């Protein structure tokens with residue numbers, strides 16, 4: 529199979545959101561902390577009728593319909609998620625309901641999980657399958673679905689929720705440049721979920737930021753080396769038309785891109801201009817440990833990166849700034865943003881992706897883009913994503929309501945024998961929702 533990659537995409541996020549500005553007031557933090565400090569505008573969340581299973585059902589159904597895909601043509605289905613609803617039964621098995629109805633039960637794949645990296649693991653599994661001897665000619669389907677919720681405190685504004693579905697096959701408009709993948713995997717306690725009675729993670733915020741940047745440096749170095757070995761020339765950030773990051777909050781994305789520019793300076797790339805060299809020169813001798821702590825370096829590299837950030841990163845930030853951290857879906861929602869914003873000019877371009885999951889696992893990889901052919905064209909993908917309309921259709925909920933919703937979910941997490949509010953007034957037609965959980969913990973969903 530040639531040019532294996534993403535043929536089609538769809539996204540779903542809950543119709544309810546809270547404004548970060550209002551959350552600042554509600555939480556009693558200084559004005560600007562979440563909006564400027566974290567760089568976030570609003571945050572989506574699930575009410576009691578939605579969860580990672582309902583969102584994944586919604587997005588799979590929607591993708592199949594929007595691209596007119598026969599459910600019998602799916603041969604592999606992989607789910608990435610870090611939201612645990614059942615320690616044994618995979619989310620994938622719930623999604624099988626859609627395919628069983630069409631007599632298709634011959635579908636490989638289960639769930640992958642490691643924090644926000646599970647979606648990337650699922651994507652690689654599907655791509656590897658299509659490229660392998662066991663491929664039977666059918667499509668792969670990848671679903672990333674998460675509801676990111678944190679206990680009260682500084683991490684709470686970095687939540688979010690969404691599900692993304694991606695159809696995988698050959699001759700794709702978004703194809704993998706598999707030769708250049710660079711990974712960094714290590715043991716760390718930066719963010720983890722050891723308490724099985726709670727949906728909330730245990731998080732060492734500062735450590736998670738440093739782990740993220742260290743992983744980024746390491747992946748970028750491996751990525752560049754592999755590129756250089758293959759192409760016989762140096763890679764610099766100028767060889768990427770867009771850089772897409774896993775986006776827990778926008779400020780980290782700004783810092784990450786600046787970090788790549790600092791890396792180019794350290795690697796003595798010919799693309800780094802004289803002015804940038806002068807600005808970064810004072811930091812050339814820092815140990816890597818020191819470099820993660822230096823506020824001055826952070827400022828200088830962000831200054832150096834500013835214009836490039838506007839052209840190469842800003843178009844990727846639309847959904848993450850409006851929806852928040854979507855964990856496994858975060859990177860792909862950022863990617864969907866650039867497809868949506870720039871589909872007219874993407875053909876022939878390269879998009880570099882950085883996936884990070886705490887604990888920790890991370891990979892940098894890249895896509896080559898072409899126009900594609902209907903229904904798998906960039907234009908059609910952008911039309912299906914329909915991001916602006918979906919964002920505008922949302923309902924802004926006051927922080928008090930958001931906190932109440934989270935309290936109710938805390939209570940319901942791992943519970944049995946309850947009926948949800950079944951309030952579907954805000955859900956678009958076709959959206960799946962949770963109706964009840966019976967005395968055997970079995971969950972029941974319906975479509976609006």
Ligand code: ACO
Nearest residue numbers: 558559560561564565566682683686719733734736740776
């Ligand atoms: N106006 C403007 N900026 C402000 C203001 C203000 N009034 N107040 C604070 N800020 C700035 C700070 O200077 C800081 O910016 P900086 O990083 O450039 O210095 C930023 O806002 C955040 O303020 P902090 O005091 O550093 O925030 P805090 O430590 O309270 O929480 C954190 C931030 C650690 C990100 C927390 O939200 C968290 O733990 N989130 C979850 C972990 C996470 O997302 N990690 C990322 C990678 S792992 C993953 O994806 C889960």
